[in-house]
Amino acid sequence: MRSWARLPVGRPVWLDGADTEAVALATDPLPDDAPALVTYLPADARSTTGFVAAVLCELQRTAVALFPAWLPGAEGLDGPGGAGMAAVRTLALRRASASDHFGPFLAELAELALSGRPDAPSGFSPETRAAGLARVIATSFGRSRAALLVDVPAGLSPAGQEVLVAGCEWLAQRGQLGVWLTGAPLDTDRVPHVTPPLDTKRIQHVTPPLDGDEGRPRVSYPAVAGRPHPGSRSEQALEAALARYAWAAGRAWNQTYRPHPLAAPVRVDLLWQDERCVVEIDGPEHRRPRTFDEDRRRDVRLQLAGYAVLRFTDSHVLTDPQAVVRQIELYLSRRRGTPEG
Template sequence: MELLLDPLPETGPAVITYAAGEGDSVSELVEAILGDLEILAIGLFPGWLPEGERLSGPGGGGVAAARVLAGRLAASTRHFGPFLADLAERAIRHRGPLVFGRSGPEGRSFPAEVRAAGLARVIASTFGRASAALVIYVPEKLTSHGETVLVAGCEWLAHRSGMGIWLVGPELRRVETLHLEVPAAVRRLAGEMTAPPLTATVGVPPVAGRPHAGSVVEQAMEAALAGCDWAHGRSWNQMYQSKDPLFVMIRTDLMWVREKCVVEFDGPEHETSAHMERDRIRDRHLERDGFTVLRFTNQQVMGDLRGVLRHIDEFLRARRLGMSEGAGWCPKKDSRTGRSRHCLC
């Protein structure tokens, strides 16, 4: 699924993944999903509210300004004004990491139908898409009652929200199963991958121009870069089309286009042979186009953020001075994986 959806075709919907649990009733299941989607929408703010990034916070006129901006947006779009204004106010009042599975900041009580349709529009607009789709992972060993609740809840969401609902995983007796043919190249890579455990209830793709809402590493990096004068010109999660017309588009974590510098942050999943091969191919195409790719592990960022910042700073300063390589940083081979890493010595 990950390999097929990254990058997503420009005409496709915004795709959100959801790890469903077994619910006792349809209303309980729907409420759980809507609650997590609301937390997601709040975490994606201000991506869905033009000029929302200028709002300072809950103090002063931040809340009032958010409601005004939401009203203006709703007047010229399909958004429902009162719901959008309430969501914007809650986003201003809540600043912090996304925590799914628990109640978000309280707001007005809207009917489930209004929340479902409103959230679908907000999520789609955040990614510049006309629609959204929810990929729901079916729990293993689902009981007969749990299956009935899941299917009925998904039918309700599909009709009320306008989202496409995709159920993936174990076959269900109450719905027709469709087996998709995966391209051979993707099958080869996927055959080497071990499915990691689901670490979050909701999975969301990154928004172009912003650090990933669900990535602690990217959020920490952006918070640090915001205070660095030398970090101007950076761009998060942008798509890049290689000069090789036969190669797919590349989504980079962090890029300085003018300096032709790409910075990638690697989690544990990048240590699998499939991910390592993907990264090697991606880096090779970027390097052929004149880019230098700096890779840091999540552990490096969270364990020595100042060191990572120093090395990026030194490379950019050197590149801006016309040097072909940055001073003060050195690529090293990982003795276990054979991949290039940037030492923080």
């Protein structure tokens, strides 16, 4: 089986026999040899310039959301007031001086992140932004490179396909990104086909779209260990609710469990390690047959290792977070042998 690290950088490639769900399952958690992976659902673009601009906008939003994972030392800075902006700029320039990051670009991005302006225009060229954003996203996950997984929409006209392929070529070359294509087939010989390192038993069928797939986020990316996923409203809401209670101490977000070195790792949304309690929050994608099946496999592996798995839908967390918190508290109290509050 090929390694993720051996997929080419600098030109787009088509992933044979895979779809975005299969790749998502295979890269959650990120394998040790995989680049930091951002999945992109393209919008309709009439020109290569427009396509590139839309992708760079989404990558900038991603980088801002991932802050401060890519800037060590910025964790304690809170908002643009006072000396915060000067401090974050100094941190960024210091970070760049000891790395491959371009200092002025990193400083600008850090200021945008601290001020909460993900959509603010950049003063740098598209070429500088493409390379800089790729480095920042890779750094966020402790990787040396990043890849963009493009889910090609169905029904593209020949002109639309040309725009998409040309835009992907530009991003791969100028950003030194891995650009991987899946989805609807393209009528072109400009994109070579490669075989990704996937378990073929898990990609034997393509799952049909769910109702409401048109509401999918334009961009998705893995979680950073130790934090609620910045793109998950439900994880953010549950963390805000749990932060009010002393009994919730000891929780850790988006941790990876591996029973032994040869076993496939499992990423869990929320973990209390001492109590061996796992909390999973399921969005609509967990209703897909393949993802549902994978969830059950993961649950069994965790249960055999002595972990309890509490599953809640994201709708439940968002509409009644206190009920979810109460159920977690009841379980932890029993596990700890302490009186229920």
